[in-house]
Amino acid sequence: MFNDEAQALRERYAQALKAHFGADGRRINHALKVLGFAERIMTGEGVAPEVQKIVVITALLHDVGIKAAEEKYQSSAGPYQELEGPPIVRAIMSSYGEPAPLIERVAYIVGGHHTPGKNDGLDFQIIWESDLLVNIEEDGLAADKAKLPAIIEKNFRTATGRAIAQAEYLR
Numbered sequence: 001m002f003n004d005e006a007q008a009l010r011e012r013y014a015q016a017l018k019a020h021f022g023a024d025g026r027r028i029n030h031a032l033k034v035l036g037f038a039e040r041i042m043t044g045e046g047v048a049p050e051v052q053k054i055v056v057i058t059a060l061l062h063d064v065g066i067k068a069a070e071e072k073y074q075s076s077a078g079p080y081q082e083l084e085g086p087p088i089v090r091a092i093m094s095s096y097g098e099p100a101p102l103i104e105r106v107a108y109i110v111g112g113h114h115t116p117g118k119n120d121g122l123d124f125q126i127i128w129e130s131d132l133l134v135n136i137e138e139d140g141l142a143a144d145k146a147k148l149p150a151i152i153e154k155n156f157r158t159a160t161g162r163a164i165a166q167a168e169y170l171r
């Protein structure tokens with residue numbers, strides 16, 4: 001399903017991710033894990049190539065605002081990341097000569113990825129689910145078995161994402 005173009009994008013933006021975060025392996029691994037879940041969901045859902053492109057780039061870059069948020073505000077809170085992420089995304093993507101609509105869509109999702117009310121499409125939803133799949137584990141939510149069914153019910157809309165969440169965390 002993933003064609004040469006998607007493969008090239010994945011390599012290009014994995015490099016950009018590593019250049020951005022440098023020695024911060026935790027952030028790099030987080031984004032790579034998010035991409036892994038996003039690819040499983042996209043395969044299961046059979047999403048269009050245009051959506052794949054957006055999702056691959058967004059998965060890798062979604063948290064690039066964290067570094068600036070921590071430097072400027074001493075906080076990695078969602079609203080600061082959402083503020084700081086999009087200009088960094090635009091700079092990285094412009095340097096690769098990406099078309100403006102693609103840049104703006106990725107910047108929009110990065111700028112809203114902690115705000116459920118901004119979720120307006122399948123690309124955004126796949127990022128939402130993939131980030132949550134990783135965060136359930138990283139934030140220790142996986143240990144709280146009582147709360148997980150409600151979290152999964154509320155947040156997962158794709159059949160594939162829901163099935164992955166149930167298989168990973170409810171068994």
Ligand SMILES: [Fe+2]
Nearest residue numbers: 030062063131
């Ligand atoms: Fe994330």
